[in-house]
Amino acid sequence: MSNLLWKSLVVSPAVLGATLLVSATAIAAPNASAEVSTTEKTVAIEVAQPEVLAQAAPANNDSKVLDQVNRYSNEGKTSNSLSQVTSVSQFSDVQPTDWAFQALQSLVERYGCIAGYPNGTYRGNRALTRYEFAAGLNACLDRVNELIATATADLVTKQDLATLQRLQEEFSAELATLRGRVDALEARTAELEANQFSTTTKLVGEAIFAVSDVFGDNSGNNNNTVFQDRVRLGLQTSFTGRDVLTTRLTASNSSAFNLTDRNNAAIGSSEATQTFNVGGNDARNNGVEIDRLTYEAPLGPVQVYLAAAGGKHSHYAAVNNPYFFDKTDGGNGALSTFSSENPIYRIGGGAGIAFNIPFGQGGSIIKPSSITVGYLASEADSPTSGEGLFNGNYSALGQLNFGIGDRVAVAATYVHSYNGAGSALFDNGEGLTLAGGTTGAGVVGTSFANNLPFSASTNSFGLSAAFRPSDKLSVSGFISYSDVTGSGVGDDKEVWSYGAGIALPDFGKRGNVLGIFGGVQPYAIGRTSVSGGNNDLPFQVEGFYKYRVSDNISITPGVIWLSSPGQNDSNDDAFIGTLRTTFTF
Template sequence: MSNLLWKSLVVSPAVLGATLLVSTTAIAAPNTTTEVSPAGQASATEVVQQPEILAQTTIDQVNRYSNEGNQNNSQSQVTSVSQFSDVQPTDWAFQALQSLVERYGCIAGYPNATYRGNRALTRYEFAAGLNACLDRVNELIATATADLVTKQDLATLQRLQEEFSAELATLRGRVDSLEARTAELEANQFSTTTKLVGEAIFAVSDVFGGTSGDNNNTVFQNRVRLDLQTSFTGRDVLHTRLAAGNAEAFLLDTPVVTNEGTQTFQVGNGDGGNSVKIDRLTYEVPIGPANVYLAASGGRHSHYAAVNNPYFFDQTDGGNGALSSFASESPIYRIGGGAGIALNIPFGQNSGILGNSSITAGYLASEANNPGLGQGLTNGDYAALGQFNFSVGDRLALAATYVHAYNGGAGNLFNSGSTSNADLVAVGTGQGNALLGEGSSNSYGLSAAFRPSDKLSISGFVSYHDVTGFGADDDYEAWSYGAGVALVDFGKQGNVLGIFAGAEPYSRNRAVFAGSGNDVPYHFEGFYKYRVSDNISVTPGVIWLTSPGQNSDNDDAIIGTLRTTFTF
């Protein structure tokens, strides 16, 4: 009797460890955080990665035991071993364990009561169950209720313990190793609530063709972003992003300053010269059925609104989508930005003609921090967006967008909320972009994405902009449109071949730009993102601009780029 109790106490750490392992892994395994994303733009990110999850790879068999049947992240008490369908009732161990479970209720199982695996895995399952029963017996003895444990049951436990001695020893060693690794992870983890997501871009680029080619040199540019993603509930996310870079766009041969051909890594470089700046401070959280987006700084419409341009758009001028800012998203999402609030409200999910649909509304002010007259949250520059999103399954998505904006002085229409930093003006000709003074604008856009197969994506957009200036000859209209085709996993899993064509924002017959040209500035782009590893991709590509500055007399410009993106 004393020998059995000593053995039971020796095994108890393994018993307790296995029991805790089963419960913690069953509960922690589904705890991934889905980042709040606009209108169905899925991006499930694991904001808080539990140490138990990281260490599971070291004990594959125990992991499978603990997760089997865990469909609803819940456990139910098994009252009879007969509920374990993979255990043969003819085995003596089955009979013995059945008696112990029914007498002491010492095994927690899962709702579907199915444990799959080979014979060795089944023995580990029984070893874990035996550990639980030994733990229960020790608990009864420790609480002075040992009279509830019969000598016959103790003898049965001893026989089972001897039969499964190898599995118990292995389980105990693996649990000890798991505890040591977990302690090390907890001692050295960055944060229990925050995950660091980084991106570094190295790019070699040059422009060819006529005077534009002669006036520019080959450049080696960079941009780095460090995004601290913090979750307090597992469903929300606070973005605190630092950015720095030295990339600048090429100066094309036009009499009017143009932003055609600007590439994504040339946007949002802080203050340039590799100086560091907080370029995004936003918080996203679900409240009831709605997703709420709050921006304290660096807010963008494309953070919360569906842009419907998969494989070209990458989290607001990221380094894994199209080369150019124009091919990344419709210019309508670059009207205004800064600080404000947005809501995305779903309705008609999985039913009726509306299917998975939602309404998106947002308000961003460019000078929300300035208390001066004619500025602030409501009296300064602002842009209010409304969008209706409609999708048919996971193959077709449509959106109709309206943006009303006000600008208190001269600047640019597509300024992403900046009134001073030119590196945020990423698209359009001077004629289609330049605001000569105070005025308002009404913009209308349509976008669509169609995925006929898992390997092919087709997307496009069109936008119209009606600008009403408060000065003479300040009124004008601008147009933009584009479409792209993406071949997914082209040549290798994770690779993308993208082709995009369209017209960057342009405006004809503006009196103040008389004689500068009324041609349509077409934009053609091709790129191939080659995935070197999970964290490194290399993207060579070409951008061909016809009639830059809306003037066919200007030589076409061809931009060649080799972009390398590191994500961590």
Template sequence: MSNLLWKSLVVSPAVLGATLLVSTTAIAAPNTTTEVSAVKQAGVAEVAQQPEMLAQTTIDQVNRYSNEGNQNNSQSQVTSVSQFSDVQPTDWAFQALQSLVERYGCIAGYPNATYRGNRALTRYEFAAGLNACLDRVNELIATATADLVTKQDLATLQRLQEEFSAELATLRGRVDSLEARTAELEANQFSTTTKLVGEAIFAVTDVFGGNTGDNNNTVFQDRVRLDLQTSFTGRDILHTRLAAGNATAFTQFDNAGGAINTAEGTQTFEIGSTGNNAVRIDRLTYEVPVGPANVYLAASGGRHSHYAAVNNPYFFDNTDGGNGALSTFASESPIYRIGGGAGIALNLPLGKGGGILGNSSITAGYLASQANDPALSSGLTNGDYAALGQLNFSVGDRLALAATYVHGYSAGGFLFDSGSTTDGNIVPVGTGQANTLLGAGSSNSYGVSAAFRPSDKLSVSGFVSYHDVSGFGANDDYEAWSYGLGVALPDFGKKGNVLGIFAGAEPYSFNRPGFVGNDIPYHFEGFYKYRVSDNISVTPGVIWLTSPGQSSANDDAIIGTLRTTFTF
């Protein structure tokens, strides 16, 4: 462990230095009440009358101007200044503006008939109304209806314009500036329907313990995911995620110096054997509500944990895996890693509140690993697949329970590899005895999971899964077990930080012909996610594996990791 701490201290400044280099500063937008009121009363913020268009943009400045003080997103025409209850009717300016408004109908005000702001804002609000009347008079003149404008009104307008010249100049300058900024943002924005959510992971990691430690070196690895999240209605979401990385898992060795057939201790940012930072699409899914149900469609990279409740808060990161537990095993029950690819799923509530079914729902999904392959032994129905059914139940917002069943078929490979048959980027979990499928076979898996939050500062979660595999060859039948329990302390030391401790047994199987080792491979993990800023976190942690490869004769393996996560 001292060796691990020394290596972490050596590399940490480099990682944290990179962290500081990539941080950015948000561009502040003006938000004074003066600007908001002036723009609204002048009628130049016409986008306030188009909430559907604003819902599709990411222009924060426009949203700020258009939504301030407008609770119901509607405006009604005001034809008398006397409707503004906080304007003094004894001012000559009030009486003059009232006369102009009632003759030309040139001001639109708030439906509740009051001006926003205090006395210091009254001159700007009057200047806004005056500006509207000037525009209305100019419109009448331009349309050859100038005879409707009397000389007396023109004189009044001139006097008011002189009285409020400073305010009018300020107002028009702000409007021009706002229009210029809005035009620039609209011309350069990425999309009105799509936002980019990204995550980059820098990880320094090493493994210690006997031959495993001697045959592996300290590594500095990375993984990047860029998720284009598109919404067409505001309630649906299309995920198009690009991924690249170079993080491969450590190879574990027995005391004779031979490699152990195991996937224990794999971490969430590790991507398997093809870690060369090649860019690929690793998720293409669409989620949309249809009636009372939420429908999930996966064209590629579908996972059961995308749509089913995992019930493992603070350990499972449902976005990109860079802010939860270090290991794949601690992040979710292995039952959700049986099958994957393309398919459909839905979540349907079973009650409308009250009664025993009031807080329950049912989840069902089907994912095929070779759905794109038209070969006779592949496709959507004849290739590898997994069908999931899950009953979810919650008691308030403190307790969540789930019972899960998964039926799967595979032509061979690994059981807990998220349905990957050809994608070397997918890393399985568990020992070789539990994971390895010698040939074609089917599996029936049963699991329960629970999450309990007794307070806002404590969360306890866990799972148990049992797997019955029926191989189509001789002596291919076997059973596998897995279980785990985690305790998380959110906001530990600072808001946004998380201290997590997890313990359990990665998937294991006893007495399989051709495999050696009948000991339970225990997994212990501790990590502390420190939130440097809203976009950067640093997570040091340790994973301790006992009896790797289900053999107590093999030395324990200890993995130390310093993970830095950038989200944007």
């Protein structure tokens, strides 16, 4: 570990900037003092480049130690790694007119101990700490000793050695402290490595506590105030540093409210579904299940997504709904599944593969674009006749992504799907159980939009866009249309949905978000069967305010208004109030 650290110090421009002091002719700064001590401080302020060492006293807590360990362990892996140069002209940010040009030239030609960044810059306009200067002095001494040992002592004058001796005495305390810090850090690193969970895997988690109730003459009377939870534990494993294997466990006791009509009969609608109601089919008992097993890795310029279980289109496709969408129904975005993302991404799910393929260089306005294609099957694990990877329920997605300028993102989406009898159109590949015991429901939309009593194929088209005029304002929206061709008499229908929202990030405090989203939940028109239903528009308006208590805790109060639930304006409006607390770790 110490060898690695001292190696980084020897080649650092911050450190090597200090070696300007070895030459009496190295300084050409205006108004430079003739005395060595003043000249030394001028160089330390004007030329130095801090990079490797911490600037404070020795850290006494684990977080600072871990931060140092991470920085040292990433030596040579980042774009800031250093490279040796043979001529000062190799630096693009150093000009012959610069006051320190002769000093740098002397270091290169006389001592051969200077380094820069791979992009050809020296970055010599930053400040230098005393610890870094002490390390640079030590590196300079090592170089002088090397020159003497190789019979090139004529390059080092007595004046140089006298100057270095005075500097070494002045910074002896810093050098001793630095050596002590390195020894202590090396010991702590060895302890961490001996007790670490895994060299390739880290644990991430999310826990949601939510108090919620629905108000309204009928739906309010038929539901109760509830206190629900959902917990996700994910293991994220990387084998190359660029890939990630995600294994996620979920436990939940939450379920969506069951909306009722004016006759107190259950509508069977998914309009009241909130994001924490999604995930965990063992709802109501906190049963644990693996709800996601995916692997993502680059293949040249192409990003590959492979799902063995729990795959979602929103895992790999750009949703373009910032501040409302949070990592597939996470606990830091919108409250409702409708406000979270375009419903077209909830058509199907399960196991399959997807590719994100970039193309084009882009001009001054149109930015580089990409094509996203994916295939997911919700019954891929079943060998039963009529199921499996290709014969069961599936959905295939194609999407064109592009940007306009630096603040507009647009995605045009097409999804073709097949759904067996008794399934739901917007089911995320797994369906949902409502509070009243209704199974096979979707996760968004009315029952008329979701219910497929017989097998059906669909062709869906969607458009999603996000516009960020400033860092304090984001505007986004979507529209989707599905043409459903059913195998039963009168099962053909058209399903529409659209919505838009405004988000104010950092509202009141950094990390807070105020969001308002409104639109029309997925609803069906064109039904010709006797059970066809009404064509009234099921409007929804949601307002929420995410308050960031700390980096790991947020509290989100919000209200959801549902008009004409079940796409029938004869039904009473419903109001859902929720107080959601999200813990992330």
